Amino acid sequence: MKHELIKGNEAVIKGALLAGCTNYFGYPITPASEIAEAAAYYFPKLNRCFIQAESEVAAINMVYGAAAAGSRCMTASSGPGLSLKQEGISYLAGAELPAVVVDVMRAGPGLGNVWPEQSDYNQIVKGGGHGSYKNFVLAPNSAQEMCDMTIQAFDIADKYRCTAVVLTDGCIGQMMEPVKFPDKVVVPQEKDWAIHGTAETRKNVITSIYMSTETLKDLNDRLQKKYAEMQTHEQRSEDFMVEGASLIVVAYGITSRIAENAIKELRAKGLKVGMIRLQTLFPFPKDRLQKAVPLIKAMLAAEMSAGQMVDDVKLAIEHKCPVEFFGTYGGSVPTVGQMSDAIEKAYQKHTS
Amino acid sequence: MEQTKIVTKSKPTGFYENFDRKVGKDKKTTHYCPGCSHGIVQKLVAEAMVDLGIQDRTIFISPVGCSVFSYYYLDAGNIQAPHGRAPAVATGAARARPDSIVISYQGDGDLAAIGTSEILHAANRGENMTVIFVNNAIYGMTGGQMAPTTLVSQKTLTSPAGRLVENDGFPIRMAEIISSLGAPTYVERTACTDSKNIMRTRKAIRKGLQLQIDKKGFSFIEILSACPTNWKMTPKDSVQWIKENLEPYFKLGVLKDISDTREARSRSQPIFDPATVFGVLGLKKEEKQAVRTSKFAGERRLKIAGFGGQGALTAGALIAEAGMNEGLHTSWIPSYGPEMRGGTANCSVIISDKRVGTPIVTTSDVLIAMNGPSLDAFENDVVKNGLIIVNSSMISRKVARTDVRVVYVPLTEIASELGLKAMANSVAVGVFLQHEKILERKTVCDVLTTSLKKQSALELNFKAIDAGMTFKEGQKKGITQ
């Protein structure tokens, strides 16, 4: 397809429709509303279903119902909405239903404000609802990836029968960039475990209640096995000027875009710095980070929160090298200058 | 001689032969207590599924409550839903499978307390589904706490002195509330008391399902039911208690029925045909590999600002899209949120021969200030030797900086003179094209040709761009002739 200049939020919906998504259930919230608006505009034109739900809770439960009925379905929101959706996401995990959720993060806690932050990391990457479950979390940092990762999310959700979250931020959602859409339309496959309202699927049941301790343990074993498989096969990251670096910045989303500028500037000044940009947050790309450890002096975890992803960086490398932290919050996006200063400071601390 | 045959009325085949999903050794009986109305209602559902020939198509939604395990018993496609969310789950299933028969089965805590929102809105959308509401005025599964339908003065574990109006309000009449909405097709309240009322309940359930088969939308059947265990009564006394206490408050009967006039509504099959999908999404096949036509090397960071309605954001998008079409990397990001309404609006645009890092422009190479506050806000962020385009129609002051290039252009006046004040942004784009020489006039005009919503103003916009490009400072107005 020809490149199209398009907002990240809108690219999500075009990607979803190309991926064979038939059901969108959502609720408006800044800075994610364009996703619902685009869905409302495009879905009915293709006889696909858009419902503006009465609440975030209802939206995620409509997703639960449509997923149970075997359709490719999705919802999208931002922090406060995701907090409300956590109940449903836990049930989706318990019932092993495939669903796609997009979270365009804003600043919290509470109503916070509508500007970007990355402080939904814990509630999305660590589970968020009750029970020992994980979401598969993709972290786009461009409009192109908003499309591509939405499409991937549907495949991953079906493959593992899990919730795949596209976790991004207000900046990535709101900006327009050239996007090359795939020239393929997915026709969703019927799922033999789902309930289609047919003779063949009448025997099926979708539930997350297991009254015996053995069967509930079996479910949890099955889930943990799935998560281990994801951890083995699905870690994704991108290197940026990593060659010869003594300090590696670890970042995702808009923060990684800012870090690119900062790293280029610092490299021009002779500082050996680079970045591993995380594209999956669960599974966390720990293999790539561990591989980097022997070659570097330190890492710098940069994120727009008071410190959430940084914990996973430390765990991933098992504290084998120092991990510095640069965090901003309140909704203000760090400037390239602030980012450079933080990287330079960490660099000087560990290399001189 | 008349021939006869032996017929047996026994367990409906809408039930599983054995309840294999049930935990424990007993696979023949339900987990319901003696005299519990759930068993009666579910027998009516099981029978109706078979008699109406819908068993294969049925998707039964179990709630949270005593009927959470309905999937042990009912031989249909079964989905167990979170507490109160059955109507939302049912909505998802019904929309995903428009030819299925969806039964949302709920108790009073589930439907009238924690799930009030879901039931109201599923009803209000007129979803094609049948809701069976078992109202026994108490929480059964958790062991006898107060329900939203618990009667005034009725004692429960959480209303030990009896339901107090001043603390707990009045019992909620859900059927009345649902019947007040426009969309529902059929709303009836029945009771599971004696044979007469059980048969009325049977009729109501069958009617609700038939309406759904006919695609006539939402039906709601509230059934006053017995909970002998938590009421601490015998089943016989429970039935009497319903008659004497529940029925006077929750009146039996049809509360709404528009089934005769409600038209059937079918849903069309989703479209996956690539040509149609691409057409709807406005995706165009690439005829030949995109090539970079621009000779521009480097990066330009633009800040374009004005008050809402001046088209600052649109001008930015125009420049970004033209850059893309010349094979350059571009990005555009607006200030978003509440400040977009009224107030000032600005966007950051980056045009580069390399991959763009941060899309946010904090120090700009080019500032287009379309009103005073925009110049005040961003003047100091312009790099040394950068360009500031000042809309002198609106900004009377001069730029304070002396280390930047400044062009004063009466953007608004030029646009007005051309006949469309809203084109001040196009004039600004023209000025930018002239002074930065990054993009071709043609690519910009081509973008307008394909994207301008008001196509009748296309030629005028071209003129506005040209006026910007040819504007010379000292010129009082934009048009020389």
Next chain:
Amino acid sequence: MDKKFPTVEIDMTTCKGCAMCIENCPPKVLKFSTEFNTLGYQYAHYTGSGCTGCEACFYACPEPGAVKVIKEVKIKQKTTAGASA
């Protein structure tokens, strides 16, 4: 003389003794047993005569398979040629 049909069978192993069938039986031909079943309930049983086959007990019973009503019904005579052939 007692007719064989209609009759009612109550499965003593699944009856929970709620008496809904007994209460709703128009000819009052169902009674509690004096014994308890393995579930621990005093179950209902048919006294052996007087069942009218009205099915009231079947619909009043909350257990899916506890009550069975058996009756003899007339087969409607079809008068078409096809039916008699």
